[in-house]
Amino acid sequence: MINTHRYDLNDRTLIESCVQQMTTQGVCILSDFLTPEAVEILRQQADSLAPQAFRSASRATPYLGPANETFAVGHPCNTVTQSSVEVVAYDQFAPEDGLRALYEWDPLLEFIRKCLGLTELFRYADPFGALNLAVMRDGDSLGWHFDMTDFVVSIAIQSSSSGGHFENAKQIRSSDQPNYESIQKVLHGQSPELIRTEPMTPGTLMLFNGRWSMHRVTSIEGDVPRYVALLAYDTKPGTDSTDTLKMSRYGRLAHQTNGDIS
Numbered sequence: 001m002i003n004t005h006r007y008d009l010n011d012r013t014l015i016e017s018c019v020q021q022m023t024t025q026g027v028c029i030l031s032d033f034l035t036p037e038a039v040e041i042l043r044q045q046a047d048s049l050a051p052q053a054f055r056s057a058s059r060a061t062p063y064l065g066p067a068n069e070t071f072a073v074g075h076p077c078n079t080v081t082q083s084s085v086e087v088v089a090y091d092q093f094a095p096e097d098g099l100r101a102l103y104e105w106d107p108l109l110e111f112i113r114k115c116l117g118l119t120e121l122f123r124y125a126d127p128f129g130a131l132n133l134a135v136m137r138d139g140d141s142l143g144w145h146f147d148m149t150d151f152v153v154s155i156a157i158q159s160s161s162s163g164g165h166f167e168n169a170k171q172i173r174s175s176d177q178p179n180y181e182s183i184q185k186v187l188h189g190q191s192p193e194l195i196r197t198e199p200m201t202p203g204t205l206m207l208f209n210g211r212w213s214m215h216r217v218t219s220i221e222g223d224v225p226r227y228v229a230l231l232a233y234d235t236k237p238g239t240d241s242t243d244t245l246k247m248s249r250y251g252r253l254a255h256q257t258n259g260d261i262s
């Protein structure tokens with residue numbers, strides 16, 4: 001599935017360049033990471049999986065919480081944006097589905113670990129959240145937000161006919177600089193110079209640190225759904241998400257059988 005003519009997963013120069021991009025830019029785009037044949041297979045499988053996706057909608061600040069009205073009107077902590085998306089959860093993929101095979105393939109895990117400059121990396125232990133297919137249809141969008149995690153790995157599978165752009169206000173804040181002023185300008189459309197559109201063409205693998213870079217997906221237009229795979233990892237083994245997050249994103253909880261989480 002991987003375009004090994006262009007990307008040798010053991011190539012140290014490639015890995016060093018990814019580490020460098022992640023360190024300096026917080027984003028690393030590997031276009032044509034998958035072969036066109038693989039993208040077509042994944043697209044067809046996504047078409048079959050998409051009807052099972054769970055639809056959710058939310059209104060939240062860029063920090064993913066409710067508006068805090070003790071801040072002035074227009075302040076990022078008091079500004080909510082709308083998001084809506086459908087998600088196919090990890091447990092809804094068949095073992096032979098291409099995306100699942102790719103996610104469970106150890107050399108890819110190793111490659112991503114090295115590109116992130118980490119000594120250890122584990123697949124996420126959330127039975128729903130480890131691998132997601134995000135399906136966005138006409139009118140769907142993801143509002144400006146920061147992620148709660150240091151990195152996200154995504155693979156673009158299908159673009160919508162129009163809209164659905166991944167916009168990024170790159171490294172707009174840092175651990176010691178909340179930079180509310182610039183964030184407010186981006187939120188209110190007053191700083192287009194701070195925004196770039198990441199080229200998420202089908203087959204692209206993107207490594208992204210969304211903790212410091214505010215990002216969104218612009219409104220989808222047209223009948224062709226946007227498909228993006230989200231591959232989740234953690235630096236610690238056994239990391240799971242909360243029941244609240246599971247209920248809001250997947251509409252259900254993992255059920256208990258024989259004392260085991262399944």
Ligand SMILES: O=C(O)CCC(=O)C(=O)O
Nearest residue numbers: 134142154166215217228
């Ligand atoms: O769909 C995408 O490209 C980005 C997804 C995203 O930003 C998120 O799930 O937080």
